[in-house]
Amino acid sequence: EPEVTQTPSHQVTQMGQEVILRCVPISNHLYFYWYRQILGQKVEFLVSFYNNEISEKSEIFDDQFSVERPDGSNFTLKIRSTKLEDSAMYFCASMERGASYNEQFFGPGTRLTVL
Amino acid sequence: AQTVTQSQPEMSVQEAETVTLSCTYDTSESDYYLFWYKQPPSRQMILVIRQEAYKQQNATENRFSVNFQKAAKSFSLKISDSQLGDAAMYFCAYRSANYGGSQGNLIFGKGTKLSVKP
Numbered sequence A: 001e002p003e004v005t006q007t008p009s010h011q012v013t014q015m016g017q018e019v020i021l022r023c024v025p026i027s028n029h030l031y032f033y034w035y036r037q038i039l040g041q042k043v044e045f046l047v048s049f050y051n052n053e054i055s056e057k058s059e060i061f062d063d064q065f066s067v068e069r070p071d072g073s074n075f076t077l078k079i080r081s082t083k084l085e086d087s088a089m090y091f092c093a094s095m096e097r098g099a100s101y102n103e104q105f106f107g108p109g110t111r112l113t114v115l
Numbered sequence B: 001a002q003t004v005t006q007s008q009p010e011m012s013v014q015e016a017e018t019v020t021l022s023c024t025y026d027t028s029e030s031d032y033y034l035f036w037y038k039q040p041p042s043r044q045m046i047l048v049i050r051q052e053a054y055k056q057q058n059a060t061e062n063r064f065s066v067n068f069q070k071a072a073k074s075f076s077l078k079i080s081d082s083q084l085g086d087a088a089m090y091f092c093a094y095r096s097a098n099y100g101g102s103q104g105n106l107i108f109g110k111g112t113k114l115s116v117k118p
Helices: none
Strands: A005-007 A010-014 A020-024 A029-036 A043-050 A053-057 A067-068 A075-079 A089-096 A111-112 B003-005 B009-012 B019-021 B024-026 B032-039 B046-054 B065-068 B074-079 B088-096 B112-117
Touching: A005 A053, A010 A020, A010 B032, A020 A089, A020 A111, A043 A067, A043 A075, A067 A089, A075 A089, B003 B088, B019 B112, B024 B074, B032 B065, B046 B065, B046 B074, B074 B088
Parallel strands: A010 A111, B009 B112
Antiparallel strands: A005 A020, A020 A075, A029 A043, A029 A089, A043 A053, A067 A075, A089 A111, B003 B024, B019 B074, B032 B046, B032 B088, B065 B074, B088 B112
């Protein structure tokens, strides 16, 4: 069964460094998402992506964040200059079509630790 | 803005028994969708069950069913005949049916950790 995959599973970085989190969505899906979960808190929406552009972003998704679909298969989240408060679990999700009823398929997440 | 609240951080159930996980939400919208996702340890979230707000009938998927009370803005998940494999984090989520240009991001609760005792 097709799955969303994410790499790495755990990333440790120093404050101020750039990180790129990678996701491979399910191949025929058209809508892509990033969410994050700070330990003990809610899963929060960061950004959605469709037709090679951002379709919606939350207040969390500031200028330090960017997303890209560089090659038609990968979907990346870049944090330019990490802060301690960026430490969280980051989840990628994809969805086949844009109907509200449709299921978003999630990856296993990348745990980002900023020291 | 919509919010989702799961008031039970942890729950425990005996194998083969029934457990109900609570979820309440707040919205001014009349049309939306509600979801329960399960996240086993170190695994991705998978959809357990979903409910369309305009449907009065409660959704059911095998041992999983919901009690959807639209007026009370309540969406609880009932797991019958609990199995060891049901042990996981369970997240309640809301999605607006009115995109208004967005692509329907999910709004999650904080989750309930379910333990199943043999």
